Amino acid sequence: MMSADLVGMYVAVALTLMLWSYLYKETILYRFAEYTFIGMASGHLFVITMLQIRNSVLVPLVSKGEYLLAIPLILGVLLYTRYSPKTEWISRWPVAIMVGVGTGLVMRAMVHAQFVAQIISSITINDPINDTVIAVLTACALAFFLFTREQKGIFGGFTRLGRIAIMVGLGASFGVAATTRLTLCISRIQFLIESIQKMLGA
Amino acid sequence: MKMIVRRALFLLMFVMLAAPLLRPLGLPLTVGSLTKGVYDMVEDLPTGSRVNMALTMTVGLWAEVEPATMAVLRHLFTKPVKIIIVSYFADAPKLIEGTLTKVADAAKASNKRYGEDFVNLGFVPGLETGMAAFTKDSAATTPSDIYGTPVAQLPAMSGVRSAKDFALVIVIRDSPMDPYIRQYVTTYGAKLVTVGVAAGLTADMPYYKAGQILGIVAGVRGGAEYELLMKSPGPGVATTDALSLGFVLLVVLAGSSNVMYAWERMKSRSGKGSQK
Numbered sequence: 001m002m003s004a005d006l007v008g009m010y011v012a013v014a015l016t017l018m019l020w021s022y023l024y025k026e027t028i029l030y031r032f033a034e035y036t037f038i039g040m041a042s043g044h045l046f047v048i049t050m051l052q053i054r055n056s057v058l059v060p061l062v063s064k065g066e067y068l069l070a071i072p073l074i075l076g077v078l079l080y081t082r083y084s085p086k087t088e089w090i091s092r093w094p095v096a097i098m099v100g101v102g103t104g105l106v107m108r109a110m111v112h113a114q115f116v117a118q119i120i121s122s123i124t125i126n127d128p129i130n131d132t133v134i135a136v137l138t139a140c141a142l143a144f145f146l147f148t149r150e151q152k153g154i155f156g157g158f159t160r161l162g163r164i165a166i167m168v169g170l171g172a173s174f175g176v177a178a179t180t181r182l183t184l185c186i187s188r189i190q191f192l193i194e195s196i197q198k199m200l201g202a
Numbered sequence: 203m204k205m206i207v208r209r210a211l212f213l214l215m216f217v218m219l220a221a222p223l224l225r226p227l228g229l230p231l232t233v234g235s236l237t238k239g240v241y242d243m244v245e246d247l248p249t250g251s252r253v254n255m256a257l258t259m260t261v262g263l264w265a266e267v268e269p270a271t272m273a274v275l276r277h278l279f280t281k282p283v284k285i286i287i288v289s290y291f292a293d294a295p296k297l298i299e300g301t302l303t304k305v306a307d308a309a310k311a312s313n314k315r316y317g318e319d320f321v322n323l324g325f326v327p328g329l330e331t332g333m334a335a336f337t338k339d340s341a342a343t344t345p346s347d348i349y350g351t352p353v354a355q356l357p358a359m360s361g362v363r364s365a366k367d368f369a370l371v372i373v374i375r376d377s378p379m380d381p382y383i384r385q386y387v388t389t390y391g392a393k394l395v396t397v398g399v400a401a402g403l404t405a406d407m408p409y410y411k412a413g414q415i416l417g418i419v420a421g422v423r424g425g426a427e428y429e430l431l432m433k434s435p436g437p438g439v440a441t442t443d444a445l446s447l448g449f450v451l452l453v454v455l456a457g458s459s460n461v462m463y464a465w466e467r468m469k470s471r472s473g474k475g476s477q478k
Contacts, residue, residue: 105330183445185215
C-alpha cells in the first residue's frame with residue numbers, strides 16, 4: 001500500500017509535468033494544474049486568515065474580555081459594505097484608517113531610511129574609484145529625468161551617460177531575475193530526477 | 203518554424219540544466235564579500251544573544267532561498283544563541299517549519315531544543331503595520347507560537363520585548379527590503395542581514411552601501427557560497443553547476459539573437475537603399 005508521502009510525490013510529479021505542457025502549447029492539463037494551484041493558494045490563505053482572526057481577536061474578545069478588540073473587528077466587517085452601492089460609503093472609514101495608519105508608520109522612518117541615508121551614502125567616498133563612479137552616474141541618471149532643459153551640449157552628454165547607467169542597471173536586474181527563474185526551473189528538474197529515482201527504486 | 207525553434211530551445215535549456223544534476227561538473231566557486239558579511243555577523247554573535255529570523259517569503263520562490271536558509275540555520279545552531287522566527291507572509295510559517303525539519307539533525311547535534319533555543323512564532327498579518335507592532339512589543343503582537351503555546355512558557359522568548367533586544371535580524375525574503383529598513387533599522391538601529399532571491403540583489407545594493415544591510419546571501423549561488431564557508435556542501439552547491447550552464451546558454455542565445463537582429467536590420471536598410 002502506498003504511503004501518503006508517495007501519493008503526494010506522484011501528484012506533485014504529475015502537476016509539474018502538466019504545468020510544463022505549456023512549453024509545447026496551452027493545454028487543458030496546464031489549465032487544470034494552474035487552477036488547482038490558485039485554488040489551493042486561496043484556500044490556504046483563507047484558512048490562515050480565519051485562524052488569525054479567531055486567535056488574535058475572537059478568543060481574547062470573548063474569553064478574556066478584551067473589548068477594545070471589537071473596534072478593529074467592526075471596522076473589518078465594515079469593509080464588506082462596499083459590495084452594495086447604497087452602503088459603499090461606509091467602507092471608506094476603515095479604508096481611511098488603514099491608509100492613515102500605514103502612511104504614518106511609513107513616513108516616520110522613510111525620510112531618513114530612503115532619502116537622507118542614501119544621499120549621504122552616495123556622496124561619501126570610501127572606495128575612491130567605485131564610489132566616484134556611483135556618485136557621478138547617480139547624478140547623471142537623475143539629470144536624465146530633468147525635462148525642463150533641452151538635453152544637448154555638455155548637459156546632453158551627462159544625460160546620455162545617465163541613460164547608459166540606467167540601461168546597465170536594468171540589464172543587471174534582468175540578469176539576476178533570470179537567475180531566479182533558472183533556479184526555480186532547476187529545483188523542479190531536481191525534484192523530478194529524485195522522484196523518478198524513488199519510483200524506479202520502489 | 204518559429205514555434206519549432208522555440209520548442210527546441212526549451213528542450214536545449216532542459217538538457218543544459220538537467221545534465222549537470224545527473225553528472226556534476228564541479229565548476230569552481232568563489233565566496234563573495236556579500237555572503238561573507240552574513241557569515242561573519244552570525245559567527246561574531248555574542249553568547250546568549252537573540253536572533254530574529256523574519257520571513258516575507260511565498261511558496262513560489264522558496265526553492266531559490268531554501269538552501270541558503272538551511273545553511274544559515276545550521277550555522278546558527280552551532281552558536282549559543284536563541285532564534286526567534288516570525289513570518290509576515292501567510293505562506294512563510296509552513297515553509298520555515300519544513301526547513302526546520304530538514305535541519306533537525308543539526309539542531310539535535312548541537313542539543314538545540316524547540317522552545318528553549320528556537321521558536322516559530324508564526325504569521326503576523328498586516329506586513330509593515332504588523333512589523334511595526336512586533337518590533338515595538340513582540341510578546342503582545344504574538345501572544346503564542348505557531349503551535350498555540352503562550353510565549354510566557356517559551357524560555358527562548360524571555361527578555362524579548364522589542365527589536366532592540368535582538369543582536370541580529372536575518373531577513374529571509376522575496377519582496378523588497380524597504381519595510382525592514384524603515385521599521386527595524388531606522389527605528390530601532392537593528393543590525394540586519396538578508397537571505398533573498400537573486401532578483402532583489404540590485405534593489406538591496408544601495409542599502410548595503412549605506413550600511414543599512416550588513417550582508418546579503420543572494421539566491422542559490424549565495425547559498426552555495428554559505429555552504430562552502432560552512433565547509434559542508436549541500437543543495438546550493440549541487441545546483442550551481444546547472445545554473446552556470448543555464449547562463450552560458452542564455453548568454454549565447456542573447457548574443458546570437460542580437461547578431462541576427464542587427465543582420466536583419468542591415469539587410470532591410472540595404473534593401474530600402476537599392477529601391478531608391
